[in-house]
Amino acid sequence: MKRLIVFCFTLALVRMASAEDQSTSPYATAADFAKYAMKLREVALLKVEPQVFVPTASRPAPTRFPW
Numbered sequence: 036m037k038r039l040i041v042f043c044f045t046l047a048l049v050r051m052a053s054a055e056d057q058s059t060s061p062y063a064t065a066a067d068f069a070k071y072a073m074k075l076r077e078v079a080l081l082k083v084e085p086q087v088f089v090p091t092a093s094r095p096a097p098t099r100f101p102w
Contacts, residue, residue, distance in 0.1 A: 062068040 060068075062071065
């Protein structure tokens with residue numbers, strides 16, 4: 036029974052170590068990631084536009100002092 040527990044523990048450690056080695060990133064360095072993040076931010080800021088409300092129906096002007 037002890038051998039089975041030791042074997043399972045060892046197998047788990049080996050799998051964890053191999054999983055860390057296989058982590059893939061599309062960016063070679065942290066600087067590449069930072070450049071990409073700044074580019075995304077710039078594109079998002081350029082997309083920002085003010086909301087403009089254009090009246091579609093004309094209504095009579097309200098009286099200024101209705102009393």
